[in-house]
Amino acid sequence: MVVLRDVLAAIGRDPVANPLVPFGDLTGLHYGRFVILDGAVDPGTGRTVASSLVFNCCVDGPADQFLQALMARAGSGLWAVFQHCSGAPAPGEHGELLAWLRRHRIPTQTFYVNTLGRTVFQILKEAQLRERIEGFLDRKAGSTTTATSPSTVRKAIQQFVRGTNDLAWAMRPEPPLPWAWRLRDGLHRIGGLAVGLLVGLLALPFVPLFLVVLRRSEINAPHPRQDPNFRLSQFNRRQLSQDEDFFIQNQFSVLGFIKPGLFRYATLRAILVVADFVVHHFFREGDLGTVPLLNLHGVDTIHFANWIVVDQGQRVLFLSNYDFNLEDYMNDFINKVAWGLNLIFGHGVNYPRTDWMVFGGARDEQVYKAVLRKYQIRTQVWFCAYPDFSAITIQKNAQLRAGLFAELDSAAERDWLALL
Amino acid sequence: MSPPEPAMKLELFDIQGIVGRGYGKHSSAAYLLLEVEAPALARRWLAEKVERVHTCEQTPDPDVPCFNIAFTHAGLEALGLDAEALNTFPSELKEGMTEPQRSRALGDESGAADPESSPRHWDWGGTAAGQRPVHLMLMVFAPSEADLATTIAELSVLLRPGGLTLVRRLHTALLADREGGVREHFGFRDAISQPGIAGLHRTTSGQPLVPAGEFILGYENAYGLLTECPRVHHSLDPDRLLPPAEFGTHDLGRNGSYLVVRQLGQRVRAFWQFLDAVSRDPDGVANPQRRVALAARMVGRWPSGAPLVESPIEDDPTRATDNSFGFHQSDPQGLRCPLGAHIRRSNPRDSLDPAPGTAASLAVNATHRLLRRGRTYGPPLSTTFDPDEILRADEGDERGIHFICVNANITRQFEFVQRSWINNSQFDGLLDETDPLLGTRRLPTGRTTDTFSVPGCPVRQRISGLPTFVVVRGGAYFFLPSISAIRYLASLNS
Structure with a gap:
């Protein structure tokens, strides 16, 4: 070793x-x-x-x-x-x-991808496009006045791209995913929803029983608020932070035991299956957990994340690739999607106490932060193909390229220029 | 919108005065950085002084000098605080501001080969060999320089017999302007926007009050929770000087807080020289109007203090202290106040996630507020703060600001603001730029972040090649104990 x-x-x-x-x-x-x-x-x-x-x-x-x-x-x-x-x-x-x-x-039980279908190649070349256009604008700054119309500026940018050999690819939009893939994906969505509905209906009579068992488990399980030392600790912070805060992006790996008993294990496995389906089909465009109907605001700083059940079902490994630093990440999740964290991580040993699986939990701010550090483990090797770009920046670059030669009305044209 | 009065009334008699006020009517102030050499004597000195520490309950008499006192983690250890109790302080206080990973995250150790703000070069609190440790900070406020000198002399008479050595005296000099405000050295009115504490302050300067627990330990914070407090085992407090807490401990933190102190040197002439160079007309003639407009865009307010979201075109001194504005409704794209302007980065108000322009965003913003209590130091380059005069002057003396802020959770408040807002090169959708005044110009990976973009129509203007305008000269994290906690520290015997 x-x-x-x-x-x-x-x-x-x-x-x-x-x-x-x-x-x-x-x-x-x-x-x-x-x-x-x-x-x-x-x-x-x-x-x-x-x-x-x-x-x-x-x-x-x-x-x-x-x-x-x-x-x-x-x-x-x-x-x-x-x-x-x-x-x-x-x-x-x-x-x-x-x-x-x-x-x-x-297998990865739940796999989150910020934007489905966006390749490394696309991310890197669109970042290059942005850089070249910004450079072009900087050089042209003297000849642009407030009297210049947006469409004149946009035309100049288009002309610059047309006239630059190695940007020729940017004149066409990114091709969509292959039709066969989209067909399979569409069928998967319909089939999944149908199966989900069926299983949900079959499970309905058992919901009261489930809730009783869940509540007992929540009340009886030991939790870190009862431990005086736990709450104050930033476990292993120094050892872990030596790998952090070099780039715009950071990583972490978290490993923890599942709470004892079949009930927790089975519930978690079921939730991971549903979560995998939901993030794949409904949170695939950069916003994890945004549900306008429920007034839920999601998180737009996660690139890829994996939830993997390991060690014959005893432990869960969570791998995340995210923007900015850990404090940011934790605040983001506590402030916006604590419910989602609770649904999954609430089944882990030592997670702050949840109420009815979605309430409480990560909302216990400092305890949650201590838990995350306690179960975070060192990532011996981490590679990212684009560590200097946040998900928002990548998204903006994609919008810039998508709108570069698209038909835009004057309002859309101004918005497009505001991407720069 | 504003949070309810705290469930418990604030124990103002036990809270040091600096939490509630900046002693602005005391025109003179100095910060004495002290080292404990003989703990027993230092404790006796502390016991004599504790009853004179100014509290939030007392109304400051501008004619009478007063002082507050704070301790570093090393200082608490030097005074003889029990190891187990020392261990209950938050990591950032234990490790200190200069822990290498933290220095990188704060931007003090940036990507440059030998960054100027590196703690290796600090005048105090740094990591250079032979530098004296800082254990205590005495903040002294007086009506005049003469009174200040007398008070310090009186406090210092007993320093040496009190087992304390003066490591450094940080001088301050308020920069009053003709309008009755205070300026910072670049020439901008400062200290306009301060968070108001629920249960302590009534005036909110146009912004919602912030729960007391964000600034004072022992009260509910913005999450409706109690921020973790340092504590001692009850057996170590037989006289019950401290209030009881959970797990058979006594609460060392209640009514206390934490102070972040950073000496920030400002390169005033370099600042205006840079602005002068990039704002000239195409024929090379200086354009003072454009120069000050660009400076205002970097700050987010005009020199008078008037916010750009309200007076985007020119300075409007009648709006000098306006603070009742948000960013999102009137200026979502930063066409008035650039997204990267200093005031928009250090206090984004309603402009960020989860839902810009809503109460949800203000609620998140409330978890990252700082109560600023620092003062400027060094002579101004121009008493009228006129850029032309500054450009003709000789940079000469060292000048800047002793940045001091009060916060209950250093990681979530000061460090977050510094890392995630001030020095975040992709803040709010921007790219390759940090705070135009304070930011580092290079990431740890070497990528440069020396641009500043001014959103505009038809398209943004991007200034590049920003030099470093602010250099860190010293700093430390302090515990600002309650009066009873000071009494407890004075009573220790080891």
Whole structure:
């Protein structure tokens, strides 16, 4: 494990271009990370969970295609990492390692993507487009006066883009996702809603029983407010913060035990299934948790997030890639989507006490913040293809490109120029 | 809209005066930074002084000098506070302002090779070898410089026999303008917008009152909760000097707060030189009108104090102290007051999420307020604050502001404002720019953030190459105890 930590530290020092796993060379990779999950004793059952290593990548296109490309580019580097895992094949053919990795692939129960279908390539080239247009405007500043009309400025920008060879791609809008994918996705949505409705109807008679059991569990479970030391602690802050606040984006990995008993486990699994469906179909355009009908305001600072049940259902690993710093992130969630945090994390050991699964919980501000730090673990390697851009900036860049050659009326034209 | 009166009446007699007021009528002030050398003597000195610490209950007599006192975590330790109790203070106080990761997050250790604001270069509170530790800060206010000197002399007579050494004296000099306000060195009226504390202040200067717990420990904060307090085991407080708290402890924090102190050096001439250069006419002739208009856009107010959202075209001294405005309704795109202007970053009011322009946004904003209690120092470059005069002057002396703010949760209030608003290079949808006055010009990764955009029609104007106008010269986090907590500290025996 010591050697493994050293290997990961070497990769982590320069995730983009290190010789072992040069993440920067891999096309279509948004995020990559290695995280060691230290073994622990389940406080509920007393069972021991062994240590493990997690390798997580958020990619464009099919995962298997990415794995093959990864193996081709960084096969020996991956050997250097995975040889420390029990059961890993002996050094040899990359094919064997690839097969081993496939066998050890575990599903993500809930996968959140800020904007579905937006590729790394698109994000990077649209950021470049923005930079070039801003530069063009800076150079032209002397010749633009308040008397210049918006459409004149926009035309000048269009002309600049037309006249710049390496921006030729920007003259066409981003192609939509393939029709076959959209068809499958549409059917998935309809089918999912139908199944959800059916299961919901079947479960209806059991709701009172569920609520009784839930409430008993909430009242009886120990919670961190009862622990004087817990509340004041920013557990491991110094150790964890050494990896934070370099870029606009940050990451964290959180690992915790599920509260003991089948009830909590089953409820959480069901919620993760529903959450996966809901974020995929309804929160896919940058706003996690915005429900205008319920006057709920969402969070627009999360890029990718994974909820993964690990260790034979004993622990849950949560991986997040978000904007700004952790205090921001926590405040955002407490202020806007505490209900969503409670629904999922409320089933974890030591989470601040929830009421009826959605109330309370994260609204206990300082206790929630202490809980997050307590269960946060160090991410040994974190790679992001665009760490300098917030989700809002990426969104603005996309709007800039989408409107560049679109038909716009004069009001829309002014709004478009305000993106700059 | 404004929060209800706190469920519990504020115990004003136990709260130090600086929480409630800035002692503005005391024209002279100094901050004495002290080191504890002999704890027993220091405690005795403290016991003698505690009854004279000015409280919120007393009306300050502008003719009578008064003082307040604050302690760093190291200072509490030096006085002999029990280790377990020391451990109940929040991380930021324990680790201090100069903990390396924190310095990076605050922007003091920015991406430059040898950042000027690095704690390695600080005059006090920094990390340079041989620098004396700061344990206590005595804030002394007096009606005149002569009275100030007398009071300090009187307080200092007993310093050495009191086991205390003066590490540094921070001088201050209020910059009064002809309109009866105070200015900061760049020439702008300052201290206009202050949060009002529910249960203590009546005037709200046009903004909703903020729950007392945001500034005073022991009362409900903006989340309707009690901010965690430092505490001591009941066995360590046999005389019951402190009120009882949960878990068999006594409350060391109640009626206390935290102070953030940062000495910010201002490069006044460089500021106006830069503005002068970028606002000239195409033929190279200086354009004073455009110069001051651009400066106002960086600040968000005109030199008189008039807010740009209300007087976007020119200064309007009749609006000098206007504070009853929001940003979102009248100026969502920043066409009047740029999104990145200093006052819009340091107090965005209703302009940010969850729903700009609504009470929900104001409620979130209320969780990030600071009560500013600092004072300027150093002679002004021009007594009339006239930019032309400043440009002709010689930068010479060191000048700036001793930024002091009161807050109950340093991480959620001061540090949040500094990191997530002032130094956030993508604040409110902006790109590659930080606060035009205070911001760092380079991220830890080396990416430059030295632009400032002025939204406009047909399109924004972007100023680039902003130099650093403000350099951090020193700083520390302090605990501002209640009167009873000072009595408790004075009673310790180790």
